Amino acid sequence: MIQYDYLIVGSGLFGATFAHLAQKRGMRCLVIDKRPHIGGNIYCEEIEGINVHKYGAHIFHTSDKEVWDFVNSIVPFNRYTNCPVAQAPNGKLYNLPFNMNTFYQMWGVKTPEEAESKLEEQRRDAIEKMRADGISEPRNLEEQALTLIGKDIYEQLIKGYTEKQWGRKCTELPAFIIRRLPVRMTFDNNYFNDSYQGIPIGGYNKLIDGLLDGIDVMTNTDFFSDRKYWESIADKIVFTGKIDEFYDYCFGKLEYRTVRFETELLDTPNYQGNAVVNYTSSKVPFTRIIEHKYFESFGNSVYETPKTIISREYSTEWKDGMEPFYPVNDSKNQNIYEKYRLLAETESKVIFGGRLAEYKYYDMAPIIAQVLTLFK
Ligand code: FAD
Numbered sequence: 117m118i119q120y121d122y123l124i125v126g127s128g129l130f131g132a133t134f135a136h137l138a139q140k141r142g143m144r145c146l147v148i149d150k151r152p153h154i155g156g157n158i159y160c161e162e163i164e165g166i167n168v169h170k171y172g173a174h175i176f177h178t179s180d181k182e183v184w185d186f187v188n189s190i191v192p193f194n195r196y197t198n199c200p201v202a203q204a205p206n207g208k209l210y211n212l213p214f215n216m217n218t219f220y221q222m223w224g225v226k227t228p229e230e231a232e233s234k235l236e237e238q239r240r241d242a243i244e245k246m247r248a249d250g251i252s253e254p255r256n257l258e259e260q261a262l263t264l265i266g267k268d269i270y271e272q273l274i275k276g277y278t279e280k281q282w283g284r285k286c287t288e289l290p291a292f293i294i295r296r297l298p299v300r301m302t303f304d305n306n307y308f309n310d311s312y313q314g315i316p317i318g319g320y321n322k323l324i325d326g327l328l329d330g331i332d333v334m335t336n337t338d339f340f341s342d343r344k345y346w347e348s349i350a351d352k353i354v355f356t357g358k359i360d361e362f363y364d365y366c367f368g369k370l371e372y373r374t375v376r377f378e379t380e381l382l383d384t385p386n387y388q389g390n391a392v393v394n395y396t397s398s399k400v401p402f403t404r405i406i407e408h409k410y411f412e413s414f415g416n417s418v419y420e421t422p423k424t425i426i427s428r429e430y431s432t433e434w435k436d437g438m439e440p441f442y443p444v445n446d447s448k449n450q451n452i453y454e455k456y457r458l459l460a461e462t463e464s465k466v467i468f469g470g471r472l473a474e475y476k477y478y479d480m481a482p483i484i485a486q487v488l489t490l491f492k
């Protein structure tokens with residue numbers, strides 16, 4: 117018996133934003149989620165007064181004013197600027213993203229002109245090799261990194277980190293992954309180029325609670341536990357789970373990377389002096405350490421709470437029972453996904469959206485932009 121206009125499978129950012137906008141237009145929505153809480157991967161757990169990003173550090177960034185105004189209409193955001201630091205295999209610390217500070221730390225160059233000439237020298241071999249092979253575009257992440265930023269930075273800051281994060285060789289990964297990182301000829305450690313950046317004041321749960329305010333929600337509820345029933349109660353379904361699971365893996369299983377978090381409460385107010393420290397050596401088993409209090413306390417205000425919470429992130433291949441985080445957009449998986457996507461196009465009753473259903477490495481802001489567009 118139809119009771120809802122929309123059954124929304126998944127209370128992550130896609131599902132919650134969709135439910136919010138649908139409800140505003142007078143539609144009846146039910147949101148179900150198989151996890152014990154709402155919010156998907158942006159969910160935080162409060163420990164000792166600190167919002168712990170339970171599924172990995174989340175920093176909201178966008179240049180889309182409409183998206184920024186929309187999220188701020190739900191909850192005001194602070195101005196957190198992400199400036200990660202990397203500890204390299206040579207034992208030194210470097211600023212990220214790749215900017216004049218990094219170039220100074222790596223080569224001692226002090227002006228953009230000196231840095232440009234060093235970069236040119238660093239890139240030369242890779243560019244000449246590509247020319248000799250008759251290739252105009254980098255075919256993989258290694259070629260992209262070497263032609264973009266050169267050998268030293270690739271070896272100290274990219275190769276080890278990337279191969280740990282993805283569990284695959286840089287030569288087997290798509291070039292676009294590394295193009296996410298800015299390269300700047302200025303002394304500017306801001307990890308993102310976007311105009312707006314921040315964290316919801318009071319944490320991400322406030323954003324999700326605001327989006328789902330007044331909407332029927334059921335947690336600990338898996339769509340596949342009683343698929344026929346869930347399909348029968350709504351006119352339409354918004355599905356934000358795994359697309360291969362929706363089709364019973366008929367074209368094979370898509371691969372994902374996931375992260376195991378080792379979270380520790382420490383009896384010190386300030387462990388690493390920054391929210392994010394990456395460990396780019398292949399010899400260190402984790403990729404980075406997050407110190408959660410830094411997302412919402414600035415400068416010496418970190419000393420206002422006597423303890424701190426850190427998470428070491430260990431990147432691993434996804435297996436059943438784990439949370440699928442990162443789609444592996446290599447050609448093998450893209451080909452499988454394409455078959456599911458074509459099948460999904462034939463559905464009239466189901467809208468597929470979000471990181472898992474679209475098998476896409478989406479950040480938060482593009483997810484919101486996409487839902488806003490759907491409603492226009
Ligand atoms: P999800 O948040 O995964 O939500 C999907 C929901 O569907 C989940 O709650 C899941 O439990 C539920 N579900 C799945 N299957 C079923 C089922 N069968 N029945 C019921 N419920 C189901 N973005 C940024 O902009 N900045 C960042 O700094 C950033 N950092 C990130 C760090 C990590 C480690 C990860 C993994 C992602 C990061 N992202 C970041 C991306 C961000 O998390 C996503 O863009 C966003 O959360 C995607 O929302 P979603 O709704 O598509 O997916």
Ligand code: UDP
Pocket residue numbers: 202212273274275277278281293294296297394396
């Ligand atoms: N990356 C790297 N060294 C670093 C940080 C990032 O080589 O210290 C690479 C890595 O391949 C990663 C990509 O840059 O997958 C994009 O980084 P980003 O921080 O955007 O990844 P996220 O963790 O947000 O998925």
